Amino acid sequence: MDKDILSEYFENYIETETFFKNRKVLQASYMPDTIIHRDGEIKTIAGILAPALKNDLPSNLFIYGKTGTGKTLTVKRVTTQMENIAKKKKIPLKAIYINCKLRNVADTEYRLIAEIAKELKEDIKENLSEEEEKELKIHKTGVATTEIYDIFKNVAERNGKTILLILDEIDELVKKIGDEILYNLTRLNADLSNSQFSIIGISNNLTFAETLEPRVKSSLGEEDLIFPPYNALQIQQILKERSSLAFTEESVQIGVVEKCSAYAARDHGDARRALDLLRVAAEVAEREGSEKVMIKHIDVAETKIERDKVMDIVKSQPKQFQATLYSILTVTNKDNSFFTGDVYETYKKVTTLCGLRPLTQRRISDIIVEFDTLGLINAQVMSKGRYGRTRRISLSLPSTIGPRIQKILEESLGM
Ligand code: ADP
Ligand code: MG
Numbered sequence: 001m002d003k004d005i006l007s008e009y010f011e012n013y014i015e016t017e018t019f020f021k022n023r024k025v026l027q028a029s030y031m032p033d034t035i036i037h038r039d040g041e042i043k044t045i046a047g048i049l050a051p052a053l054k055n056d057l058p059s060n061l062f063i064y065g066k067t068g069t070g071k072t073l074t075v076k077r078v079t080t081q082m083e084n085i086a087k088k089k090k091i092p093l094k095a096i097y098i099n100c101k102l103r104n105v106a107d108t109e110y111r112l113i114a115e116i117a118k119e120l121k122e123d124i125k126e127n128l129s130e131e132e133e134k135e136l137k138i139h140k141t142g143v144a145t146t147e148i149y150d151i152f153k154n155v156a157e158r159n160g161k162t163i164l165l166i167l168d169e170i171d172e173l174v175k176k177i178g179d180e181i182l183y184n185l186t187r188l189n190a191d192l193s194n195s196q197f198s199i200i201g202i203s204n205n206l207t208f209a210e211t212l213e214p215r216v217k218s219s220l221g222e223e224d225l226i227f228p229p230y231n232a233l234q235i236q237q238i239l240k241e242r243s244s245l246a247f248t249e250e251s252v253q254i255g256v257v258e259k260c261s262a263y264a265a266r267d268h269g270d271a272r273r274a275l276d277l278l279r280v281a282a283e284v285a286e287r288e289g290s291e292k293v294m295i296k297h298i299d300v301a302e303t304k305i306e307r308d309k310v311m312d313i314v315k316s317q318p319k320q321f322q323a324t325l326y327s328i329l330t331v332t333n334k335d336n337s338f339f340t341g342d343v344y345e346t347y348k349k350v351t352t353l354c355g356l357r358p359l360t361q362r363r364i365s366d367i368i369v370e371f372d373t374l375g376l377i378n379a380q381v382m383s384k385g386r387y388g389r390t391r392r393i394s395l396s397l398p399s400t401i402g403p404r405i406q407k408i409l410e411e412s413l414g415m
Helices: 003-015 039-054 071-089 109-127 130-135 145-159 170-177 180-186 214-220 232-246 256-265 271-288 295-316 319-334 340-354 361-374 399-413
Strands: 061-064 093-099 162-168 196-203 223-226 377-383 389-395
Touching: 039 061, 039 071, 039 162, 039 196, 039 223, 061 071, 071 093, 071 162, 071 196, 093 109, 109 145, 109 170, 109 180, 162 170, 170 180, 170 196, 180 196, 180 214, 232 256, 232 271, 256 271, 256 295, 271 295, 295 399, 319 340, 319 361, 319 389, 319 399, 340 361, 340 389, 361 377, 361 389
Parallel strands: 061 196, 061 223, 093 162, 162 196
Antiparallel strands: 377 389
16 A cells, blocks of 8 residues: 555544544543442441541451442442552551452462562652562562562561552462462461551452352451342433443434433443443444434444453353363364264364363263353253153354354364
């Protein structure tokens, strides 16, 4: 392509009127100045954590509620404000926020403790001699967990603050590394005299606390708080507020905000889903060269979001699960309703091809049940008379994404 054509394209692009007033406002990381419909929760959390401003140790707090109910936003707002005041009044308080779902942050106990130690060290790094710096060096790997605890203790004692340790998506932490870590976390203060930790655990999983050992449960949940889902009207107000910051008034068709809100309230009142829908609908509209975000763009957005979600699930499955799913897709290509045994026969061939050790049919049957729970397939239990039970399986994905998933799986399994 001629370089002048390309620069003309970019110049046109800049000139084109866009309906965004402020695109950033719809991004996941954006923190709105005003949080609506959460006054009660904000006051409760503020009340529980406020003692930290007088150097007293607040109770540990456990917060749970479904996704998109404003937990992360609310906790960050309260703790950030506390940190600001602490800074102004020279109060020794610090908030450490860790999202346990992120890779490389909380994949192992070592990584998590190293991450906390790193944050604590940040405050004292100017006072460290070269020798101390060496002694307290936080290695990424290759050091024993006991050693990182020693370093952690050392920097915590020098840090000397009351620390609000926020562990967001704490259920993901336990999923990755087991629940023993939680016991260790509740014991942090036992070895410290100069600084103290108060733990704020946040979970999207409502039944997570029930699965914990009683002593851990009572320690982490000294106080607990539920975030209820928003109702349809509340979602609409949250979305309206954000939409008015993101778009010029004439660039959103009447009814768009209402429809996004209705979609997002269908399952439970999920503000994140509402915001995602609006953002993706706007992107679709923009790419089409449309002057407005229109209702028809929301359906396209909905399909796209669903598809991306499925892709993410597929990518994050362990290898054996991927091999099972691959087998299901292969069988589906021949027949759109089949049984566990059919999947298993194909699965055995697949494992040979990609060098995996085959699991038992029993185990594959369990994996199939999990796929059903994830909504990837439909598995209906059938009685086969005296031969016992089996499952009639069919795919519950839009047929257009089957080939794309197959390709992802082939890459991941090295086939
Ligand atoms: P959770 O942590 O419960 O899954 P978040 O706090 O991440 O939910 O909220 C999801 C999205 O919705 C974020 O973009 C957040 O800014 C927005 N949001 C949630 N609740 C409110 C509210 N009450 N007012 C304004 N925006 C909100
Ligand atoms: Mg969250």
